[in-house]
Amino acid sequence: xxxxxxxxxxxxxxxxxxxxxxxxxxxxxxxxxxxxxxxxxxxxxxxxxxxxxxxxxxxxxxxxxxxxxxxxxxxxxxxxxxxxxxxxxxxxxxxxxxxxxxxxxxxxxxxxxxxxxxxxxxxxxxxxxxxxxxxxxxxxxxxxxxxxxxxxxxxxxxxxxxxxxxxxxxxxxxxxxxxxxxxxxxxxxxxxxxxxxxxxxxxxxxxxxxxxxxxxxxxxxxxxxxxxxxxxxxxxxxxxxxxxxxxxxxxxxxxxxxxxxxxxxxxxxxxxxxxxxxxxxxxxxxxxxxxxxxxxxxxxxxxxxxxxxxxxxxxxxxxxxxxxxxxxxxxxxxxxxxxxxxxxxxxxxxxxxxxxxxxxxxxxxxxxxxxxxxxxxxxxxxxxxxxxxxxxxxxxxxxxxxxxxxxxxxxxxxxxx
Amino acid sequence: xxxxxxxxxxxxxxxxxxxxxxxxxxxxxxxxxxxxxxxxxxxxxxxxxxxxxxxxxxxxxxxxxxxxxxxxxxxxxxxxxxxxxxxxxxxxxxxxxxxxxxxxxxxxxxxxxxxxxxxxxxxxxxxxxxxxxxxxxxxxxxxxxxxxxxxxxxxxxxxxxxxxxxxxxxxxxxxxxxxxxxxxxxxxxxxxxxxxxxxxxxxxxxxxxxxxxxxxxxxxxxxxxxxxxxxxxxxxxxxxxxxxxxxxxxxxxxxxxxxxxxxxxxxxxxxxxxxxxxxxxxxxxxxxxxxxxxxxxxxxxxxxxxxxxxxxxxxxxxxxxxxxxxxxxxxxxxxxxxxxxxxxxxxxxxxxxxxxxxxxxxxxxxxxxxxxxxxxxxxxxxxxxxxxxxxxxxxxxxxxxxxxxxxxxxxxxxxxxxxxxxxxxxxxxxxxxxxxxxxxxxxxxxxxxxxxxxxxxxxxxxxxxxxxxxx
Numbered sequence: 001x002x003x004x005x006x007x008x009x010x011x012x013x014x015x016x017x018x019x020x021x022x023x024x025x026x027x028x029x030x031x032x033x034x035x036x037x038x039x040x041x042x043x044x045x046x047x048x049x050x051x052x053x054x055x056x057x058x059x060x061x062x063x064x065x066x067x068x069x070x071x072x073x074x075x076x077x078x079x080x081x082x083x084x085x086x087x088x089x090x091x092x093x094x095x096x097x098x099x100x101x102x103x104x105x106x107x108x109x110x111x112x113x114x115x116x117x118x119x120x121x122x123x124x125x126x127x128x129x130x131x132x133x134x135x136x137x138x139x140x141x142x143x144x145x146x147x148x149x150x151x152x153x154x155x156x157x158x159x160x161x162x163x164x165x166x167x168x169x170x171x172x173x174x175x176x177x178x179x180x181x182x183x184x185x186x187x188x189x190x191x192x193x194x195x196x197x198x199x200x201x202x203x204x205x206x207x208x209x210x211x212x213x214x215x216x217x218x219x220x221x222x223x224x225x226x227x228x229x230x231x232x233x234x235x236x237x238x239x240x241x242x243x244x245x246x247x248x249x250x251x252x253x254x255x256x257x258x259x260x261x262x263x264x265x266x267x268x269x270x271x272x273x274x275x276x277x278x279x280x281x282x283x284x285x286x287x288x289x290x291x292x293x294x295x296x297x298x299x300x301x302x303x304x305x306x307x308x309x310x311x312x313x314x315x316x317x318x319x320x321x322x323x324x325x326x327x328x329x330x331x332x333x334x335x336x337x338x339x340x341x342x343x344x345x346x347x348x349x350x351x352x353x354x355x356x357x358x359x360x361x362x363x364x365x366x367x368x369x370x371x372x373x374x375x376x377x378x379x380x381x382x383x384x385x386x387x388x389x390x391x392x393x394x395x396x397x398x399x400x401x402x403x404x405x406x407x408x409x410x411x412x413x414x415x416x417x
Numbered sequence: 418x419x420x421x422x423x424x425x426x427x428x429x430x431x432x433x434x435x436x437x438x439x440x441x442x443x444x445x446x447x448x449x450x451x452x453x454x455x456x457x458x459x460x461x462x463x464x465x466x467x468x469x470x471x472x473x474x475x476x477x478x479x480x481x482x483x484x485x486x487x488x489x490x491x492x493x494x495x496x497x498x499x500x501x502x503x504x505x506x507x508x509x510x511x512x513x514x515x516x517x518x519x520x521x522x523x524x525x526x527x528x529x530x531x532x533x534x535x536x537x538x539x540x541x542x543x544x545x546x547x548x549x550x551x552x553x554x555x556x557x558x559x560x561x562x563x564x565x566x567x568x569x570x571x572x573x574x575x576x577x578x579x580x581x582x583x584x585x586x587x588x589x590x591x592x593x594x595x596x597x598x599x600x601x602x603x604x605x606x607x608x609x610x611x612x613x614x615x616x617x618x619x620x621x622x623x624x625x626x627x628x629x630x631x632x633x634x635x636x637x638x639x640x641x642x643x644x645x646x647x648x649x650x651x652x653x654x655x656x657x658x659x660x661x662x663x664x665x666x667x668x669x670x671x672x673x674x675x676x677x678x679x680x681x682x683x684x685x686x687x688x689x690x691x692x693x694x695x696x697x698x699x700x701x702x703x704x705x706x707x708x709x710x711x712x713x714x715x716x717x718x719x720x721x722x723x724x725x726x727x728x729x730x731x732x733x734x735x736x737x738x739x740x741x742x743x744x745x746x747x748x749x750x751x752x753x754x755x756x757x758x759x760x761x762x763x764x765x766x767x768x769x770x771x772x773x774x775x776x777x778x779x780x781x782x783x784x785x786x787x788x789x790x791x792x793x794x795x796x797x798x799x800x801x802x803x804x805x806x807x808x809x810x811x812x813x814x815x816x817x818x819x820x821x822x823x824x825x826x827x828x829x830x831x832x833x834x835x836x837x838x839x840x841x842x843x844x845x846x847x848x849x850x851x852x853x854x855x856x857x858x859x860x861x862x863x864x865x866x867x868x869x870x871x872x873x874x875x876x877x878x879x880x881x882x883x884x885x886x887x888x
Contacts, residue, residue, distance in 0.1 A: 002785065048562040051555075061556045073722035073743045075542065075564030115502055 008114055008121035012318075019318045020124070022329055024107050026152045027126040027312065031105040034145055036128055039104045041087035044069075047077040049090055052299050056083060057187040057271045063113040080111035085293070085309055086272070086300065088129050093302035101132035107314075120315060127311035131297070134306035136248045139276050139292060140256070146280060146288050146310045147258070153317065154325030159281040160260040162250070165273040165291065166242035167264060174236060189265065219262040222250040242275075249276050272296045278310070282320060288312045330362075332376040332411070337366040339382040349381055352388075355404045361411070377411060419463050420617075420626060423478060423486040424456070425471040426818065429609050432513045433487055436636055440629040454821035461626060467826075470816040475612065479503040482826045484617035485626065487511065491518050491547065491586050491607045499549040504615035508627060512635045514609035516588045518547070520554065521598035523577035525656045528601050531558050534582075544568055544575035545584035554584065554604065566723070569715040571670060573598055574698040578657050578665075579710070579725040596696075597654045654699050657708045662869040664707045664877065667721070667729035668700070669714040673856070676756050677730050684884035686877070706873050715793075718859060722748040727864040727874060730754065734761055734794060734833055734854040741796035747862040751878055755885055756856040759833040761794070763801065763849035764840055766824035774805050774849045777829070787811045791819055791827035798831040801851060820845065 005011060012020060028038065047066045050056045056064075066079040081087055088104055096102045105128040114121050128145060130138050143160070150158050168189060172182040188196035219225065229243045253260055266279065275292030290310025297305045336353050338345040353363040356379075364370060372378050372393055380389040386400035390410045401407045424447065425433055434447045443459025444466060446452070456466040469477060474488035475496040481504070490510075497503045520543075522528040534541060541563045545551040548567035555563040566575070572583035573596040586607060587593045593600045611630060613623065659665060669677055674692035681688055688709065691700040698711040712720065717729035718739030733750065740746055763774060771777040781788050791813040792798035802810040807829075815822060819830050820843040833854065834840055840847060858881060865871035 051559065051563070052561050058557045058559065062553065068742070071743060071745050073719055073739075073746050073748075075566055075723065 008117075010120050016318050018330060019321045019326060020314060022321060022326055023153060023312070023314055023317050024126060025329070027107070027149050028105070030145060030149045030152065031128055034103070034141070036103040036105045039088060039091060039106050041081070041084070041091050041106070041108065043080055043109070044078050045081050045087055045090070047079045049300060050079065050082060050086055055086055055272050055296065055299060059187070060112065060271065065111050065113065081108070082110055082112050084108040084110055084125050084127050084311065085129060086296065088127075088309075089131070089297050089302070089307065090300060092129075092131050092305075093297060093300065096131075097303060097305070102129075104129045104131065124314035125311040126314055127309060129307060129309035131307040131309075132305055133308075134294065136245070136252055139249055139308055140252050142290055142308055142310050143253070143258075143278055144256070146278075146290060146312065149312065150280060150282075150287065153320075154322055155282050155287070155317075155320060157282060158287075160253075160258060161266060161279045161281060162246075162260050162262050163264050163266050163277040163279075164242055164246045164275065165277055166275050167239065167246060169274075170236075170239050170242050171264075173238065187271070220260070222247055222254055224262060225250060245275060272299075275308070285316055285320065286313070287316050287320070331360050333362045333364065333374070334377045334379055334411075335364050335366055335370055335372055335375045336379045336381065339380065345381065345383070352379070352381065352404045352407070356408070356411075359408055379407065418621060419465060420461070420485065420621065420623060421465045421467070421483045422626070423474045423483040423488075424466050424468050425474060425488050425609075426468050427471055429471060429487065429489065429514045430468075432636070433511075433609065436511065436513075436630065436633055439633045439636075442629070454818060460629075464626065467821060468818070469821070470818060472816040475503075475505060476813070477826065478612050478614050479505050481614050481616065484614050484621060484623060486612045487609060488612070489514055489516075489586075489607050490605065490610050491516075491550075493610055493612060494518075494605065495547045495549050498553045506613045506615050506618045507610055508613055508618075509611040509631065509634065511609040511611055511630075514607065516586055516607040517590065517593075518550070518584070518586050518604045518607055519590070519593050519600050520582055520584050520602045520604060521573075521576070521593050521596075521600050522582050523656065524594075524597055524599050525654075526577040527599045528582065531602055534601075535559055535561075537561070540564060541582065542566060542580040543582045543584055544572050544580035546570060546572060546586070547584055550604065551584045564723075566716075566719065569713040571698065571712045571716070574710050574712050575725075578659065579720065654697075659708050661867045662706055662873070664728060664870060664873045665726045666702075666707060666709045666877075667717050667726040667731075668709055668711050669717075669730055670698075670711050671713070673714055673730075673757065674711075676856070680730075680754060680756065680881065680884055680888075683887060684880040686880060704873075704877075706869070707877075718746070718748045721859055721861050721864075722746040724861060724864070726861075727870070728858060728860050728877065730856065730858055732757060732759075732854050733852070733857050734759070734797075736857065736859055737761075737852065737854070738794045738796045741800040747864075748859055749862050750857045751860045752858040752882055752885070754856040754858060754881070755888070757854075759835050759854050761797065761831065761833050761851040761854055762837075762840075762847045763851065764820075764823070764830040764832050764845050764847055765828065767844050767846050768824060769828075772846075772848055777848060778805060778807060781808050781810075788829070789813050789827040790829045790831065791815050791822040792831035793817065793819060794831050797851065801831060802829075 051061060060082060064079050064082040066077040069078045072078065084106060088106060092102055107126050109122050109124050111122050128142065130142055147158060169186060172185055177185065185196050225243060225247045229240065232239050272293045273291040274294045277291040279286055280288040288310055292308040294306040297307060334356055336349050338349040349365055353365060356363045375393060378391045378393060381387065386402065388401040388407050390399045390401060390407055399410045401410055430449060437444055437447065441460050444456045447456055451468065454468040456468065458464040458466065471488045472492050474486040475493045477483045478486040479496060493505060493507065497505060528534060535558060538561060541560050543551045543555060543563060544566040546568050548565050551565045555565065566580060572585040575583050576598060582601065583598065590600050617623065668691060678688065678691055687703040689701050690697050691711065693700060700709050700711065702709055714731040715735050717731040718736045720726050721729050722739065722743065736748060736750060739748060765771065765777065771780055788807050788810040790798045790802050790810055793815055795812055795814045799812045802812065813827055819832055820839060823830060823845055831851065837847060858878065860874065865874055
C-alpha cells in the first residue's frame with residue numbers, strides 16, 4: 001500500500017512550525033496586550049450556520065466539506081468550518097451576548113475544497129474580532145493592530161488597501177437591479193470576479209459615465225473620496241452615508257500617519273462585510289484581510305450587534321518570515337556530550353543540561369546521530385579537568401570551563417530568557 | 418484496441434436499442450428480456466458493451482471503467498454538479514428520452530416561486546433521487562435552513578407531509594400535475610446523452626463508433642411532445658388529516674406489494690387500492706386514526722428515523738444499512754414478518770483464489786491498487802470492508818444488476834441472494850454470509866408521544882404478529 005497524504009493537504013514541517021509558532025506567538029502577545037481574549041471554537045459546525053444570505057457566497061458554499069453526522073438521520077448536515085469568523089459570532093450569540101462588547105482572538109484552521117493546487121484545502125488563520133463596537137475608532141484599532149503584528153513579524157513594505165462594502169452595495173443599487181440581482185452581483189464580486197462590474201456597465205451605457213470613476217479609479221487620499229462625494233452629491237445622494245463613513249476612516253488613518261490605497265472593486269472573500277474592507281499586502285501577496293460586518297450577527301440569529309475583525313493568513317506568512325527575524329526569537333541550540341556513559345557522567349550531563357535550559361537555551365543530550373553542524377554550541381563533559389569544553393560551531397573556537405556557571409558566561413547569554 | 422461502452426437498462430433501453438440497431442451494431446439480446454448484461458457487436462468486434470442501471474453509467478464512465486456511455490442528462494448532472502472535475506465529456510444530445518427535472522410542491526400546499534422559499538425561516542425539506550442537485554439548488558438559492566432526503570424513488574409521495582418539496586424527473590409539466598404536484602421550477606430539460614471518458618476521448622480512436630451513432634441522428638422515433646401544462650388533471654389527493662394521535666404507516670411499492678397486501682389481509686387490516694393500478698400512493702385503511710403512504714422500502718428506515726412515519730414494512734437488510742451509518746438512530750425492528758427470506762452475502766469472482774474473507778484480506782494487503790467493493794447496500798458494504806480491514810478499499814454504489822460488476826468493474830460484491838443460483842450463473846462464489854434478512858415491521862423508538870397513538874401502534878403490531886403466527 002502506498003503511503004501518502006490526502007490530496008490538497010500539506011504537512012507543516014518542523015522548520016515551518018518554528019515560523020508558525022513565531023507568527024502565532026507575536027499575534028497572541030499583541031492581542032493579549034490589546035485586551036483581546038483567546039477563544040477556540042469547534043472544528044465541526046452545522047452547515048445551516050453558513051447558508052444564510054449574507055454569510056458565505058454560493059461559490060464558497062459549493063466547496064465546503066459537509067456530511068451527515070452519525071446521528072444525522074434528519075438530514076441536517078455538519079461541516080468542517082469553512083470560515084473562522086462565523087463560528088466566533090455564533091459563540092458570541094450563545095454565551096456572550098449579554099456582556100455587550102467582546103474582544104476575541106483565535107488561531108484556527110478552516111477547510112475549503114480547492115482544485116488548482118495553488119492553495120491548501122486546510123488553511124490557518126490568526127484572527128481578531130471586535131464585537132459590539134460600531135465606531136470608526138474600532139475599525140482603526142483593528143487596522144493598527146494588524147499592521148503592528150506584521151511589523152513585529154519583520155515584514156517589509158506592507159501595503160494597506162481599502163474598499164467599502166456599503167459603497168459597493170449602494171453602487172449596485174444604482175444599476176436598477178432587483179434586490180436578488182444586486183445580491184447575486186455582490187456575491188460575484190466577493191467571489192473575486194472583478195468583471196462583474198464591467199458586465200453591468202455594458203448593460204447600462206447611460207450609467208457608465210457617471211459610475212465608472214468609482215469603479216475603476218484607485219485613489220490614495222481622503223481627497224479622492226471627497227472628490228467622489230462632490231461628484232455624486234446631486235445625482236446620487238444615496239452614496240453619502242457610505243462615503244462619509246469611508247472618509248471618516250481615511251481621515252483617521254491620515255491623522256495617524258498611515259498610508260493606504262483605495263480600490264473599490266477589490267473585495268474577494270468578504271462575503272459578510274458591510275462597511276470598510278481592508279487588505280494588507282506585501283508585494284503581490286495578500287497576507288491579511290478584515291473589515292466591518294454589522295449584519296452578520298443578526299443574520300445568524302443574534303441581536304442587532306455591530307462587529308468588525310481581521311484575519312492573518314498564516315500559510316502565506318510562513319514563507320515570508322526572514323531567517324534573521326526568526327532566529328532572534330529562537331533559543332540557541334547546545335549539544336551536550338559526555339565522555340563515557342557511567343551513571344555519574346550521565347547524571348552530570350542531565351544536570352548541566354537542565355541548568356542551561358533554565359537559562360533559556362535549547363539543550364540536547366547527544367544520543368548519537370545528531371550532527372554538530374545543526375547546533376550553535378557543543379559542550380563536552382569529562383571527569384578530568386577541564387570538566388567542560390565549549391565549542392562555537394561557527395568559529396570552531398574551543399573554550400574551557402570548570403563549572404556550569406562558567407559555561408554560561410562563555411555562551412554569552414543568548415538564551416531566550 | 419478494445420472500446421467499452423455502458424448501455425442503459427430501463428426507460429432508455431428500447432430507443433437506445435433501436436438507435437444502435439439502425440447504426441447496424443448487431444448487438445444480440447439488447448432488450449428487456451436479456452439474460453446476459455455483456456453484449457458483443459457483430460459490426461465492431463473490438464467493442465465490449467455492458468448494460469447498467471442508467472444511474473450507474475456516468476460514474477462508470479467518469480472513473481474510466483468505460484470509454485463511452487449512454488444515459489440521461491439528469492444523472493450526468495447529478496454526478497458533475499458535485500464532482501466538478503469528473504472526467505466526463507458530453508458528446509451528443511441523442512434527442513430522445515426527453516423530460517424535465519422539476520422542483521415540485523404539493524397541490525394542496527403550493528409554493529409559488531423560489532423567492533418564497535428564500536425567505537422561509539423554517540426548515541425546508543427536499544426529497545429527491547438527486548441529492549446532489551437538490552443540495553446545489555438549496556445552496557445556490559440560499560435557502561436558510563434545509564434538509565435533503567436522498568431517495569431511491571417515489572419522490573412524488575412525499576409533499577406536503579413528509580417533505581416540503583420534491584425534486585423529481587418527469588416527462589412533462591403535465592406529468593408533474595398528474596402526480597398530484599405543482600411545478601415550482603423546472604431545473605433543466607432532460608434527454609439521452611452520449612458521453613465519453615475524458616482520457617479515452619483524448620487518447621483512443623472512437624471515431625467510427627461515434628460516427629455510426631451520429632449518422633442516425635436525429636432519430637426518427639415519434640417524440641410524443643405535449644403542449645404546455647394544462648390545468649391539474651389526473652388524481653389529486655387530499656393531504657393527510659393527521660394529528661398527534663394519528664399513526665402514519667409506510668407500505669412498500671414494487672414487488673413487495675402483493676405479499677404485504679396478503680399479510681395485512683390476514684391481519685384483518687383492509688387497505689383499499691393497494692397494490693394500486695393507477696399509481697395511487699395514498700391508499701386508505703379501514704382502521705381509525707391511520708394514514709398510509711406507499712414508498713420505496715429502501716427509503717423507509719430513514720423516513721421512520723426522521724419522524725415522517727411511525728411504522729413501516731421493509732426488509733431487515735435496509736434497516737441494517739441505515740443503522741450502519743446512523744448507529745444511534747431511533748428506527749428499530751418491532752416485528753419479524755418472516756417473509757422474503759434472503760441472505761446478505763459477500764461475493765467474489767470464481768477466479769479469485771480466496772474462499773473466505775480471511776484469505777481475501779491476505780490477497781488485498783498484497784495488492785497496490787484500490788480494492789473495489791460494489792453494493793446497493795453502500796453502508797453495509799463500507800462497514801464490512803472497514804471491519805474486515807480490507808486496506809485501501811473503495812465502495813462503488815450501484816443501483817441494481819450488481820452481479821454484472823464482477824470481475825472487471827469491482828472486486829467484491831455485497832449482495833442479497835435467495836438461492837445463490839444467480840450468483841453461480843454469473844461465475845461468482847459466496848465467501849461470507851453477513852446476515853439473514855426477512856421482511857420486518859419497523860418503528861421509531863421515540864414515536865409514540867400520546868397514549869392513544871401508543872395504543873393504536875400496539876394494536877396494529879398485535880394484529881400483524883397474530884397473522885405472522887398463523888402463516
